[in-house]
Amino acid sequence: MTTRTIAGKQLHPVGLGCMNISWAYGTPPAHEDCVALLNHALDLGYNHLDTARIYGAGKNEALIGEALKGRRDEFFLASKTGIVVDGPKRGIDCSPEQITAAIEQSLQLLGTDHIELYYMHRFDPKVPIADSVGAFTRAIEAGKISAYGVSEWSSAHIREAHAAHPVGAVQTEYSPWTRNVELGVLETTRELGIPLVAFSPVARGALGGEFKDPATLEEKDLRRNMPRFSAENWPKNLVQIEKFDALAARAGITPAQLSLAWVLSRGEHLHVIPGTTSLRHLEDNFNAGNLVVDAAVLDEAGALINHQTITGHRYHDAIRPTIDTEEFETA
Numbered sequence: 001m002t003t004r005t006i007a008g009k010q011l012h013p014v015g016l017g018c019m020n021i022s023w024a025y026g027t028p029p030a031h032e033d034c035v036a037l038l039n040h041a042l043d044l045g046y047n048h049l050d051t052a053r054i055y056g057a058g059k060n061e062a063l064i065g066e067a068l069k070g071r072r073d074e075f076f077l078a079s080k081t082g083i084v085v086d087g088p089k090r091g092i093d094c095s096p097e098q099i100t101a102a103i104e105q106s107l108q109l110l111g112t113d114h115i116e117l118y119y120m121h122r123f124d125p126k127v128p129i130a131d132s133v134g135a136f137t138r139a140i141e142a143g144k145i146s147a148y149g150v151s152e153w154s155s156a157h158i159r160e161a162h163a164a165h166p167v168g169a170v171q172t173e174y175s176p177w178t179r180n181v182e183l184g185v186l187e188t189t190r191e192l193g194i195p196l197v198a199f200s201p202v203a204r205g206a207l208g209g210e211f212k213d214p215a216t217l218e219e220k221d222l223r224r225n226m227p228r229f230s231a232e233n234w235p236k237n238l239v240q241i242e243k244f245d246a247l248a249a250r251a252g253i254t255p256a257q258l259s260l261a262w263v264l265s266r267g268e269h270l271h272v273i274p275g276t277t278s279l280r281h282l283e284d285n286f287n288a289g290n291l292v293v294d295a296a297v298l299d300e301a302g303a304l305i306n307h308q309t310i311t312g313h314r315y316h317d318a319i320r321p322t323i324d325t326e327e328f329e330t331a
Contacts (some may be wrong), residue, residue: 002289002290004195004268004269004270004271005195006048006076006116006117006147006168006169006195006197006271007076007116007117007146007147007168007169008146009076009116011047011048011076011271012045012046012047012048012286012289013264013270013271013272013289014046014048014260014264014271014272014273014274014285014286014288014289015046015047015048015049015050015076015078015197015271015272015273016038016041016046016048016049016050016273016274016275016282017050017199017200017273017274017275018038018049018050018051018055018060018063018064018275019051019052019055019060019275020275020276020277021034021037021038021060021063021275021277022034022055022056022059022060022063023054023055023056023059023060024055024221024222025205025221025222025223026217026218026220026221027218027220028056028277029277031063033277034063034067035063035066035067036279037276037277037279037282038063038064038067038068039067039068039071040279040282041282041286042068042071042074042075044282044283044286045286046075046282046286047074047075047076048075048076048078048271048273049064049068049075049076049077049078050078050079050171050197050199050273051064051077051078051079051080051110052079052080052081052083052119052121053079053080053081053083053102053105053106053121054080054083054085054121057085058105058109061079061106061109061110062109062110064077064110065109065110065111065112066111069111072111072112076116076117077110077112077115077116077117078115078116078117078118078119078149078169078197079106079110079115079117079118079119080118080119080120080121080151080171081094081098081099081102081103081106081118081119081120081121082094082098082099082102082119082120082121082122082124082151083121083122083322084098092122092123092124092126092322093124094120094122094123094124094127094132095124095126095127095131095132096127096131096132096134096135097135099120099132099135099136099139100135100138100139103115103118103139103144103145104144106118107144113144114143114144114145114146115144115145115146116145116146116147117145117146117147117148117149117168117169118136118139118145118147118148118149119148119149119150119151119169119171120132120148120149120150120151120153121151121152122151122152122322122323122324123150123152123153123154123157123324129157129160129161129164130164132161133148133161133164133165134164136148136165137164137165140165146168147166147167147168147169148165148167148168149167149168149169149170149171149197150167150170150171151170151171151172151199152171152172152173152322152323152324152325153170153172153185153324153325154184154185154324154325154326155184155185155187155188155326157324158170158185158188158189158192158194159188159192162192162194166194167192167194168194168195169194169195169196169197169271170185170189170194170195170196170197171196171197171198171199171273172185172196172197172198172199172325173198173199173200173314173325174186174196174198174199174200174201174263174266174270175198175200175201175202175203175207175259175262175263175305176203176207176244176259176262176263176301176302176304176305176306177203177206177207177228177237177305177306177307177310178200178203178307178314179306179307179328180307180325180326180327180328181196181325183325183326183327183328184326185325185326186266186267189269190267190269193269194269195269195270195271196267196269196270196271197271197272197273198263198270198271198272198273199273200274201259201260201263201272201273201274202255202256202259202260202274202285203259203305204223204226204229205223206228206229206237206241207241207244207255207256207258207259207305208254208255208256208259208281209245209248209254209255209256212238214229214230214231214234215231217229225316226312226314226315226316227312227313227314227315227316228310228311228312228313228314229312230312232312233311233312236311237310237311237312240304240305240309240310241305243304244258244259244301244304244305247297247300247301247304248301250297251293251294251297253288253291253293254284256274256281256284256285256288257284257285257287257288257291258293258297258298258301259301260272260274260285260288260289261288261291261293261298262293262298262301262302264288264289265293265295265298272288272289307328
């Protein structure tokens with residue numbers, strides 16, 4: 001089995017993003033189905049699970065703790081803090097006090113005494129980086145976490161954090177249709193030897209081969225507010241997506257596998273954490289980590305889907321200010 005390293009652990013390059021079994025993409029599956037999916041993931045060989053406090057306001061962490069009780073030694077666990085939701089209010093808080101309290105609560109919800117990787121979910125300009133990193137360093141020294149990470153941070157801020165204490169991983173969105181990391185973060189992480197964990201590596205389902213009509217999304221699905229899925233932009237994007245689907249068919253793999261293989265080909269330090277509520281997709285995604293896809297196919301995939309061929313920004317205007325990762329001017 002192919003493996004890549006995070007925080008000294010050898011992991012399958014395809015991990016499981018757990019967000020959508022609790023939150024964000026419409027009505028979550030039934031509890032028993034979520035439990036079954038998580039256990040099946042471990043049975044298949046998944047050994048990297050990624051969650052966050054904001055995923056269902058702690059419900060996702062609690063679900064993992066309950067569903068996988070007794071199997072804790074079978075997987076590398078990552079969680080996140082920093083996005084704070086208080087009723088309708090949403091903000092960023094990476095103060096040392098908040099980080100310390102969040103780690104304690106995550107340990108309780110997850111039913112464990114140790115978390116391998118704990119991220120700052122977003123950059124907090126109100127708090128000196130050294131202060132935030134200091135809280136993580138103390139947690140590492142106390143044995144509560146193995147490493148800390150940062151999510152959606154710029155190259156300069158990653159370097160500043162790494163100088164204070166080595167960064168265990170950087171997480172950001174990366175897929176053929178979201179290339180922001182190529183403006184600096186991809187090379188920075190490669191240079192510093194930091195694993196880069198790609199979330200939404202199947203373009204929030206757009207490159208999964210089955211999603212064709214945003215009008216079918218539930219009212220609470222986050223994609224309803226994302227410009228790329230709008231009534232104006234989606235038809236233009238669908239033209240390219242259908243070409244991508246056809247390319248995958250010619251290569252004898254699923255579109256999701258093509259997207260995952262493309263991301264993993266960007267560097268040996270890349271990991272992907274696609275999420276799914278489907279057992280079939282769970283297996284297909286995992287198998288993508290062991291595929292050998294012809295370089296010409298990968299090049300064609302990248303030429304079909306990229307920041308110049310896709311219309312619309314990845315986030316709506318209210319979210320964009322919270323993103324620290326470098327942005328394309330034309331996005």
